Amino acid sequence: MPPTGTKRPYSGSGSGHRSGPRPPPQGSQSQTQQPAPTGPFIPMFTEFRNELDEHHDRRERIIKASRDVTAASKKIIFTLQRLRPTTLPLNEPLPYHITNEISQYESKIQTLLASILPDLQDLNGSRYQRQISPGLQEYIEAVGFRHYLLKGTAIEWEEAAWYTSGLNADEILGKKSGEEEKKEGGTEVDVEMVDAQRALSGEGPAAQEGSDGNEKKEEKTSLQGIKLSREDYVLALFDMTGEMMRFAITSIATTPLSELIPTPISEGAGEGAKNPGRSTPRALLQDLRELRLAFEGLGLGRSPFGKDAEKKLEVMQQSVQKVEYAFYGIAVRGSERPDGWIAEVDVGGGTAE
Template sequence: MGLKRSHAEMSGRSKQDAPADQAQSPYMPMFEAFRAELDEHHARREDIIKASRDITAASKKIIFTLQRIRKLKEPLPAHVVKTNADHYKIIEERFKTVAKHLQGINAYRYARQISGGCQEWMEAVSFQHYLVTGQLLSYEDSRVMLLDVSKDEEGKSIDLGPEDWVLGIYDMTGELMRFSITAMATHGLPTIPPDNTSDPASDSMDVDGRGGSSGQQRSVLTDMRLLRAALEGLDAGSGPFAKDAEKKMDVMRSSVEKVEKSLYGLIVRGAERPKGWMPDTNEGGRAVEVEG
């Protein structure tokens, strides 16, 4: 049985000489540059994913605290502001950390990685804005807010895409549903106090610049119906955004129907309900689980 010879020995080179010869290959620097670029890409991607998860977690805590509020169009209670201050600080720090990674073409390259955090942040700030003002937070105002929150020491910031704004508004309807059903147990359907103005049109929720109906007392349910009508008219086209919008559309419709059903039960059986009665939202309706 003969000895197996290496390729270097067969070509007249020793094993010690082989690495030195390989290092002289004109292709090695090129592939080393590719390796460095890929390592940088994966490290950048991991940083963005971690930041997005932290932003999502902090935003959920903000929403949980906001659900303790029972009155609309009033300043936030001091304990709510104090509790959420730390969560907003975490969000600001995480956005600033990854702002440098989301510049130029990289803003599109890593859009899917940061999208979850942007959507959850959008859900939190739009829900808070609605509780305080009774109005929908516009895309323009949301974009300015994120540009300001995410600006790092070098002046780089993150631009909010219209897709993340829309998907965040979809999710916000679920929080309006929870807010309404919880309030119905003690105070009835939440209504929006009118503004001290002689202009009837100002007492309406502005959706897409059209305003709402001023012929009836505004409530969270009327605003949810207005949002549903506006979002159902959205042409999402095709692609990942269209798939996400379709899923959230079903959840949004289910949220509106749950508030409607709870209000019907409150009106029909209101005189019979015991103290602390909560509307039943588990019967009938769309078989769609509302996201937590």
Template sequence: MPTTNIVTIFDNFRAEIDDHNDRRERLIKASRDITNLAKKTIFLLHRLVQEADGRELDDLTAGKKASQQAYPKLREIQDLYAKLQPELQGDRFWRYQRQVSPGLQEYIEALSFAHYLEHGSLITFEEVQRTLMDSQGVEVCLRQVCSALYFPLTVSDYLLGLSDLTGELMRFAISGIARRGGRNKASGVCAFVRGCKADFERMTPYIRELSKKQAVTAQSLEKIEDAAYAIVVRSSEYDLSPEMLDDIVANSISSYSDNSPETRQTFGRRRQADHSDDDDD
């Protein structure tokens, strides 16, 4: 074989490898940007719900208002996925799925949290996939309905993203449990998270890393149950108006937070620091 042909072949190999590395780096950077936007969306949802007054919480309108304000942020993520669509055409998606997956799971977590606040239910696989479509996408059929998609949504990314949702629901339940109507809402969230954990448990043998996230879900469920149990015990001790019970609940939650392992560790470190200062004196 002539030397020129060998050089040409290796030049093609080099160009292909360089193209692969460049595309991989672009997808990793885009996934990080999507992760940051999704986290900001989740923080925004928590802040908007906490800022709502008690009347809105009772009328179940605070969550809807919060989700409506968060959807523009989610559309920014969808626009980023639209720009990535040429990079993920055909078999490229499966080649670079590991680079796309982290940001996609974070996006599903934010989207499902907004959906829960608005509808009080779990977002479906088809609804998530429907947010990742465009007229320029790839034609894919779901349940005899064909749509143009940026890339196919995998069941593993869908379930892993939903599993992360349980942690946000735990924060949502505990942060609002001391507010008017928050006790009933916390009980509903607790039952919802318990149902999610039971349903996801059947998928753990088939979805990689789902078992690890199930362990985190179990911890989140335990925290909600502990807080709800403390509220029920404290409330049963008094025959008072709901307003006064809300004050007692707020104090109970404050004590519950102060007795958390993190607080005890911090307090222990402070005591050790104080003792060391005394020894120095």
């Protein structure tokens, strides 16, 4: 027998009709526009609304730029990881193809930093520090890793702040063109002396571009550079130890056994980074130990920086242990392998004996 009765409507009422007045049809003349609210406080709250909209738009721009800077900085690190030096520091310019690839990413980073300079002026620099912090840390990690490979020392805070200010793009990218001129002929000192003499005498491209350069400098001086906090600098150095660990593991796997075992690991400890003859694995292990000793002596405290640094300190200690265990494995089992043995590294990243 089919059910009888009235179907319950969607509105929930017992009858089949909608309860309450029906809404007027769209487009009818009964719909009238409500007048704009008026009152003595309306202009004030309208201004508050505009300020909040500007704040959210500014915050989104900074976050997006920080993410793009992080992505480009990671590509710089991946490019540097392809190097296979036998000794550290390099004490010579990077290969041309590496420099050319890095310059493309660094040019993008400097463009992104310059684009958010107006958003980080005065108090906004501190207000949005948490939003721009990840990008700055990753960029300093990339620049610091390159600085370490070239000079064997940690990058200083003043130099790191110069890179992240967003005001020195021409100088940062111009240095690479000077290195290319040095490869074509003459020394770096000669190139700088010739350019200086041309600028003083009013000849050459430096003098011709003087007026344009002055106008650009006036525009830049009206803006304050992006401030790099010392906390972000220290956290970036923490992260750099992870890249040093990866570089060391790869160097251990690709270095002949005869260059790892005979010479003691502690050789050259007194000379430090000034010793140009240190093999890459031993140099990395020694410098990682020195960084671990320095970081463990920091008074982190209970501030937000202390919480972040405490987590990174634990990761850094694990990175140093991985390099030490790799060396211990080579030293203990070295007698079982023939002279000249090198690990075969496959495409997947594993090793096969």
